[in-house]
Amino acid sequence: MKQAPLRYGRAALVAVAFVAYLLLAHFTTASGEHGTLGALLAVVPYMGAALLVAARARHRLPALGLWAAAATLLWLRWPVVEARFEWVYLIQHVATFGLLAIGFGRSLGNGEPMITRFARLVHGELAPALVRYTRGATLAWTLFFVAMTLSSLGLFFFGPLPLWSLLVNILTPVLVGVMFTGEFLARLVLLPPGLRTGLVESVRACVNASRRATRPLA
Template sequence: MSLSPGQLLRGLAVVVFLAAWAFLAHTGSAGEGSGDLAVLLGVAPIGAALGLLLWRSSHPALTGTGILAMLGGLAWYWPTLRENVALLFFIQHLGTNLALGALFGRSLLGDGEALITQLARAVHQGELSERKRLYTRQATLAWTLFFLGNALISAILWLLAPHPVWSIFANLMSAPLLAAMFIGEHLWRARVLPPDERPSIAQVARAYRMRNRQPGPATDLKTPQPPANPS
């Protein structure tokens, strides 16, 4: 599949942005650079996630009150956060990986379908071969172990290693590890699934958006878009 110059530029911009973010997060965790910028980088993902949850609430009063409370608490604790930047990034990294591990892992419990199986079913409009169903369940388990393993290593390094060492793993190695996981899953998928059962990323994204726009019962998939490629 060929990419247009615009797509290449957007992809390059994303890579540069993520690399700059990781570098600034690392220097902030190591106690270098601007403390205010480090706190902003640390709270931005958490604040964005909480803000999105509040924004999607059907109660405007709750949304407004929650956002004001969040901003007020952030302003109140800002000086404390400036003195504990490394701890802030540790909580962010640990919490993100635990949340994603729970998101994937809980779908493996009980009689329901695994998360990636649900997404793959949306891509294939409900039709899945037994081979595809088995692969998507195993892929869900692999991503669960990946995120929980990241959380465990992060906690061990935080407790036993110098903070700069932990920061190298959490801030500088996160993107390469995630890329390696994507590549590994792609190679695994190419080995066990025929071409007609491996849709493109664009098809996956399109099917996921259409799935979320459709009204349905509470049991329908209504989770944030995970980083795994379900195809």
């Protein structure tokens, strides 16, 4: 019982830090000033995450070598990064949603829809109603990812920079939350209680299945 307040307190601190980061990222990008701070906000969190991934990789030394090469290139080209740090956000945003759009979209035409595949890991054999729903949900998420990608590119190249920054740094997590909420409400309306496994639970099942599959035998 004593662990619950501590856990909630940590979650609240993480949430506050995340919101503060998004607001700072938006302020530095939309203002067109504070190049050093903006560049640090754009680069450091992702380089830190990449370092953790490299340190835990199966082939650790090559992975750390690639990270060191990327860090060296950033250091050598830092004046360019400071002057154009918004491109870092653009690449991250478009790459993330573009790859998701491609992955979900391809699964609709080749093989099994992505969310159907996730649901099968949870339920095994799927009822026809769940097959229809998961295919529709995969299509909905594909369209969302495509819309986010095109909106980011369109606003960056043809719209005002503050509006693009608002989309990338502030509205993106809000819109993703709206999609999850809409998908949850759709499940409540369209599926019986026994079939209402959400995308988050399905992805968690997929990750767990992948870990079991790659775990070395004793």
